[in-house]
Amino acid sequence: MTNGGASSLFEIQEGKGNLRAQILKLGEYAREQSLGTPPVQVFDREGDGLGFFSELIRQRTPFITWEKNANQARLMALPATDFTHHVQINGTDYRLLEETRPCLYSPDSDPDTGTVDPPHAFDLRRLVLWNLRTHHRISVLCWEGDLQLSPEEVLTAMLSRWGASENTFKHLQARHPYHYHPGFGLADSEKQDIANPRIKALAQQIATTQGHLAKLYKQYAKTQPSFNRDGSERHNSRHRRLAEAITVSETQLKQLQADKAQLPERVDVAGLSDYRSFKAIDNEGKNLFDFVTTSVWNARRQLLDWLADSYAKDSDRVDLLYAIFNCQGWIRSDEQWVVVRLEPLQQPARRSAQEQLCRKLTGLGARIPGGKWLRIEVGASPL
Template sequence: MPEPRTKERVLARFGLLESATPVFTQGAGLARLGSLLILPTLAQTGLFSSAKKTYHSLSDGFYSLSATILTMVFLAVFREPLAEGATRIPPSDLGRLLGLDRAHEVKTIRRKLSEIAGPNKGSEFVNALSEYHAEQDPDVMGYLYLDGHVRVYSGKRDLQKAHVTRTRIAAPATVETWATDQRGDPVFVVTSELSASLVSEIRRLLPSLKALAKGHTMTVVFDRGGWSPNLFAEMVRNKIDFVTYVKNKRTKEPDDAFFEESFSEDGVSYLYELADRSICLNLTKEVDGQKTLSCRQITRRREGGRQTQIVTSRTDASASEIAHRMFARWRQENYFRYAREHFALDALDSYSFVGDDPFRMVPNPAKKRAQAELRKARLALSQAEAAIGIALEESKRTSLVKFKTQNAKLTAITEKARSEVDRLGQEVHDIPTRVPLSSIRPEEVLMDEERKLVTHAIRMSTYKAESALARMIAPICPMDEARALLREAFNCAGDLQIVDGALEIRIDPLSAPRRTSVLVSLCEQLTSSKTCYPETNLVMRFSVKDRPGIS
């Protein structure tokens, strides 16, 4: 067992210790030692360098900034991503992985996360990670997927509601806009206004996207929620290409316009039946003196003759590449689903709230109520007019004067309904469409997003590190099975030894020889990277006990 570092904890208690340095205790059969497999690829995400660049360091104490971030990473690796998850892992086991005698308690994790979130630099932290991602992997930044994500809140506070697509209801929630690269790995996340459309969010993010491209070609892919020809024109003006589905129905392409074309990615070939032609989109207002925008429409035909139309500003890419990138948008949805299940994407990391902007313009509920009354009045008017029509049809031989006398009551009802429609129509016209929030819901609050942005940054880096490990063994193990194999490996016990200034990590075999042979290959690749444990000069060397031959 590690020796208690009592002296350092006493110094930290009185503010005389900047932070405790990692000191590893050698041992055999140590629980969860396989989680150290995540560190080489985690270093490649820039998580630690971005955290230091943004926050520099925490206040003097036993646990440093790196130790706190590593604790959150290991909790995510063990599928206990919330701070409360530390209660389900022995502090000594988690402390060994940190090079300490024991890990943080839950209250300490919360206090450290509050300190990190205190300067309100969560967006800066996420931006630093995205810039690092763009610099290290420019090849995967050619296509960027943008989409909104609704994070439902089920507490008792008064939050504005948003439509939740997967449940098809409106619920109190926070809306975020996520960007992922062409592999589906997250790049950045921003908090959006609940009433903001995807069009307005993309327009707001244009300067950030342009800075992230750094002069390279960037194509933004999104769904029909971002359809706006004027937005497309603004994107082209900012030298950012776009790919999206056609929102409005268009004429189907004739059979002789289609051709077969394949696209290859990661050694897999995809065959599409496509039609390709140029179109012009009308702009609601002039952009750079132009009233139309020339685009390219690519139509995919599936079995049964169903056609899916895509519009893009890219003229240099093949039709099959554009179609493949558009349909690969589901990789982002796959990330949302996986992160909800394994990384607490929608969980509350903080129970603190902040007051909403009282001057924020929101839809006026009074106008909605007046419009409902107007619809009822119009229905009553149409029913009264229909009744008069029926009565007139039944008394064709009756003079008009006699008809009016016999149906005076029905005529009065119709006139009253018509005047009510006129009155309500004027009332709807006079009521403002949007009003300040303070005038209708002064008590409304927002969830404090700073801590959530910090935990988002840590968990998305963990996900990217896990994805990188899965890609390393993808040639010998399917991607879905690779993630399951990694989850097993992370929880494996092992031996820890320091030899010649290196950290020797020997992991127990997995549940099957075939899976163990895959782990052997992964350990060899990670060892060849010569990655040092964070905040130390110890190079990590990975191996598997009782190494079998690779079949």
């Protein structure tokens, strides 16, 4: 995403499940382009983790992300006077507090060689966001390299990522089917195996049995045996009943553990009920749709920017743009021109912005494939 809000690179990753590898790939691609200013990778909580953060920093890839599993009680206890920065985005006021989060990542040993890489110590910027409208607080993590981003720039980047509830894309998504999936070419994937669901079911039974055994052990330890007059233990005493229950549960636990050990870790879905086969998507068609989606987004972003002189807030410009899109219109064609006339909006301020946008579009000098010039105007019905 560029500073102007245009999408510079967009790809649907839904269903692939390898967000981190894609982010590392984009960082490597950016370095290969020898860009003067490296792009900042902005991603959601799926990328959280010291190991992944360490990889990005070693790769010299700047990033911004939400902090996962942040201590909400601590965030809410921070004094209001510590929030020294102020920023407004899409009509919402935020206060910001910045601190440093020291991190230490200790890699696991290599399973083949047994060697262990040295620990990696690094610092991340932590920005706590305080939404003054909802009073909600949340934290953002950032590593910027040499970019020296301001707290306001970090917040704007995080809240402007696609899918964030505060950004314009969420407004557009309600009006345009960005989640529309066209007729991609699908074929059965060569990989049709999944984690054995029977193992998960047995693991739950084992955990339940172990919990039940733990309770029996505690009760047994607190119970004293009861004896008959001849010194023999009573057969119906609580101590004896607990001992028998423990024996039964231990036998069940061993059987469950043995059954689980005999099961394969992964199974083919073809042999299971209520499972559909995995499909592989035709990448050529998918990438073409990704390109078209990027173009649609950039076109709408450009139109919204052209309306900035009339309305300052993104949300107001979005409503105005779609009001223009929904206007009734008429088309007239002659030897030289194709004229598209839109009905005028009722409010004077909106009608003025509508007319300016139409003049801007006409001034681009667009021509349709037949060679005729395109003119877009606002006016009354010609009928």
